[in-house]
Amino acid sequence: MSNKQNINEIALSTAENIADELIFKSATTFVEDLAKSVPVASVVLGLTKAISNYKTAKDQRQLLAFIQEAQNTDRGFIEKFFKDKNNTELGFEILGILDQTYLEKQVKMIARSTKLFKDQIISKQQFDQYTYIVTKLNNHLINLLQELYSLKTNKEYPEFEFDISNPNMELVSFQFLIEVESPLVLDGKTKIARYKRTDEFCNFYENVFKN
Secondary structure, eight states, X not given: OOHHHHHHHHHHHHGGGSOGGGOXXXXXXXXXXXXXHSHHHHHHSOHHHXXXXXXXXXXXXXXXXXXXXXXXXXXXXXXXXXXXXXXXXXXXHHHHHXXXXXXXXXXXXXXXXXXXXXXXXXXXXXXHHHHXXXXXXXXHHHHHHHHHHHOOOOSSSGGGOOOBOSOOHHHHHTTSXXXXXXXXXXXXXXXXXXXXXXXXXXXXXXXXXXX
């Protein structure tokens, strides 16, 4: 089977759940299909030209997954987004961000972050922070985030909220964990470092990360 056939199959199978106005028409290439499915996008963002940077099946799949997730969250979001010429720069920025991802879950998080920003729920600074974090995630970190959200309260020392030691420092750099003074002492001298999750983490998990 040729690469062209593989790409067309990916596009056609994924497009089944996209809103009617975005369903792919029969065409000979993936680019033509995508341009026809969102004609406003091809005009406002020069999507047909911009997608020339998306030459692999992986990159095309990520772009399509972004459109699908945005539509699933808000049926009219994609159409409204591309009709607003003020979104041109942001549109190209999103293409660049998607280029740094490889997991479909990352794409879904970027779509949710975009909607939060356009709905004025988060600031551009928060949008930049969220999309930066998303591009750094891999399956290992995704599993750690799920485990972190499921941690139970430390009943012995509830004021410290969670008993987290030796965390992955990426989570600290994301500002998802913050070090707190520990009531535990090692060898009677050195206090054991303990961390608790932050409100920033909870907001990210509940509004961006969680399906």
